Amino acid sequence: MTQQSDSASSHLQKKTAVLITYPDQFVINEAAGLAEAAGYTVLKTLSQRYLSRAKYGLGAGKAENLRALLDEVDASTVIFDEKLRSTQIYNLAELTKREIIDRERLILEIFSRRATTAEAKLQVGLAELTYELPRAKEKVRLAKISEQPGFFGLGKYEVDIYDRAIKRRISTVKKKLRDASKRRELYRIQRRRLDIPVVSLAGYTGVGKTTLFNSLTGDSKEVGSSHFTTLTTSTGSVKLNGFKILLSDTVGFISRLPAYMIEAFKSTLEELTYASLVLLLVDAAQPTEDLSRRYRSCVEVLTELSVSPARVFLVFNKADLVDETQRKLRMPVLGATPQNSAFISAKTGLGVDALLEKIRGSIFETVEAEVSLKHTAVVSLSNRIDWLKDHGEVQIDKHSDGSLTLHVKANTWIIDRFLKSVEEVEMKQDE
Ligand SMILES: Nc1nc2c(ncn2[C@@H]2O[C@H](COP(=O)(O)OP(=O)(O)OP(=O)(O)O)[C@@H](O)[C@H]2O)c(=O)[nH]1
Ligand SMILES: [Mg+2]
Structure with a gap:
């Protein structure tokens, strides 16, 4: 007891809390990490299998235990690692005479601090x-x-x-956010004019996105050991053996992130929707079960943002913390192959050159493609066809109905850009 009071007094500047969560180590660690990131010192953790009971979220007996516990540890706040309704918050506040923070409120507090x-x-x-x-x-x-x-x-x-x-x-x-989003759209159009491909970093909070961003762009954006260090997108340029790309760092994900929060951050996360390639970072040093749970949360958010899996490249970061045998074990857990994934350490630089080479290959690799153009689209696309000729080899077959077949040899990125222009023109004509 005395010990707990001592630890409370040594954290006078910090808010103190009792944490209520599920009896699952992954969930407990994550909730404790969130509480810490929001500036709380967790004095005690209570866990229960069900946290959605009508009156208190907790069962009545556990709620009584909580009240008794709060007489012992002098915490100012109760953090409840689940979504609560107003009545449940009110009932708990009435019982404990403490401020009640549910999981969503907690994430909002972190966002607001950051x-x-x-x-x-x-x-x-x-x-x-x-x-x-x-x-x-x-x-x-x-x-x-x-x-x-x-x-x-x-x-x-x-x-x-x-x-x-x-x-x-x-x-x-x-x-106001729509205005900000329009400004972003303008930047995107400008970038498209410059024809520089954008590669975006995505992944769970704390996985090392900003560390990699800094090391590749030479920038010095804030890196942190607690959750949600980055809340705004930054973009910097990276040279890839003669080619240039723009790299974007984005806000991190977390499990059980409610849809309205993703919605609120959509204008920053839109970078992912429009990127030529998304590097999805995962933490290679995590136990395989945590790794796959976090990975699934990320895939859900990417799906929500309409990012096609074909544009996602999996990056196992923090490889400096695991040995070769462990690395081999992790790949199949996420269904990854050496072709669609890489092991790196953003911190030590291990594997980063090989990753850059893979990015270069995936965006700038020379491929052959055949593109058919309806005669109605040919005139609108004449500038783009000239552009394509400047960036690759193009052979054109003209058909009697005015349609064209282009045999193109160019890099993936150029062909991708050209196909997008074709799509845009066809969509306009269909309207
Ligand atoms: N050992 C090791 N630690 C790393 C590596 N990359 C990043 N870290 C550490 O992981 C922590 C989180 O790094 P960040 O780069 O801030 O992570 P983030 O993905 O940008 O996090 P959010 O901005 O919260 O989404 C920091 O303490 C980094 O020093 C790595 O390759 N190896
Ligand atoms: Mg970051």
Whole structure:
């Protein structure tokens, strides 16, 4: 007991918490990591198999244990590693007289601590308002009964007015984000004009994306051992043996990330949707079960962002922490092959040159392709056909109906760009 109080007093500057989570080491570690990233010192962890019971999330007996525990350890906050409804938060606050932070609120607190750019602040603001909206009416109603931690001051509102105020703020923030997204679209168009392929880094938070970004671009963006160090996309250029690419670093993923948070960060994550190639980083040093759980979470987010698996290249980072035998074991766990994956260490540089070579190959490898163009598309594409001729070898077969067949020998990236132009023209004509 004394020991716990001592540890509490040594963290006077930090907020203290009791963490409630599931009895699963992976989940416990991740929740503790999130709590730490949000600035809490976890004094004690309680775990329970079911966290969705009606009244407290916890079962009534466990809730009573929690109350008793809080008499012993003087924590200011209860962190609940699951989504809670307003009534559950209210009931828990009434029982414990502590502030209750559920998993989504916790992630929002981290985002809010980390957001530095105007756009990131807007995105976090949107996520916070979206979190608040379904809870707003209930919270005001409950605050009128009696005020509990987390509900202070809300009792003075009228139910509908608070709800409407949130909706209004949501639409203002969304508009500002749309403007930011339009600016990004302009950058993208400019980049497309320059015809430089974009390679984006994606992956679970803390996997080493920014470390790799810094080492390849020579930049010095913040790298950190806790979650969500990066919240805005940065782009830098990288030379690949005579070719140039743009590399983008993006916000990290986490399991059980609610769709509205992905939605709020969409304008930054759009970099992934438009990239020529996505390097999906995973942590090679993690036990295989954690590795595959995290990998699955990433694949879900990429699917949500309409990234085609064909454009994803798997990178096992932190290879400096595992030996050759362990490396061999990890590949089949994620269904990876030496062709579609690589082992690297962003920290020591191990395998990075080979990775760059693979990227170069995948984007700039010379291939042969046959492209058919309808006669209606030929005129609109004449500039692009000239561009294609400048960047590769093109042989043209003209058909009697005015359509063309192009036999092209060029690098993958050039052919890819040309096919996109064809698609755009055909889509416009179909409209
Ligand atoms: N041993 C080892 N550590 C690494 C390697 N790459 C990154 N790290 C460490 O992993 C931690 C996280 O690195 P970051 O580059 O910030 O990770 P991130 O993916 O950008 O994280 P978020 O921005 O939170 O999404 C830091 O402590 C890095 O020093 C590596 O190859 N080997
Ligand atoms: Mg980062």
